[in-house]
Amino acid sequence: MSDVGFVLSGTDQVAYPGTVLVTASGRDTSPFPRIDLTSQERANATMRRFHVWLLDEANAELDYRQVPSTVRAETGVDAEDPNAGLSFATQQMLAGILFDAAFFEQVG
Numbered sequence: 436m437s438d439v440g441f442v443l444s445g446t447d448q449v450a451y452p453g454t455v456l457v458t459a460s461g462r463d464t465s466p467f468p469r470i471d472l473t474s475q476e477r478a479n480a481t482m483r484r485f486h487v488w489l490l491d492e493a494n495a496e497l498d499y500r501q502v503p504s505t506v507r508a509e510t511g512v513d514a515e516d517p518n519a520g521l522s523f524a525t526q527q528m529l530a531g532i533l534f535d536a537a538f539f540e541q542v543g
Contacts, residue, residue: 439470441485446534459536462499464492486517486526493529500539 440451450456450467457463468484471477497507515525531538 439472441467441470443530443534446530448534456533458492458496458499458533459538460496460500462496464495464533482520483518486521489521489526489529489533490515490517493532496532502539506539 440449440454442449448456452467452469454467455463455465456467465488468481468488470481472481515521521529
């Protein structure tokens with residue numbers, strides 16, 4: 436296991452490459468992506484992998500919870516492009532979808 440991990444915004448969870456996390460609904464995520472910070476280019480690629488993973492997992496969580504399209508539209512998840520980079524606020528929202536049990540009480 437790598438000694439470099441990501442602290443997921445708005446949570447106390449630290450994700451290391453290959454770690455499978457458990458969401459607030461009890462669903463297992465796919466393994467956390469590889470982290471490589473040895474150069475700026477590789478760090479940028481790491482952020483893209485993280486953003487893709489975060490967005491994919493948030494969508495999987497919404498599917499798992501059978502969230503109606505009206506609530507999905509409120510989150511804005513469907514409009515995000517992880518390759519363009521996700522804002523810090525969007526990252527926090529996606530982490531909320533995954534790991535905050537109260538998130539769905541707040542949006543619907």
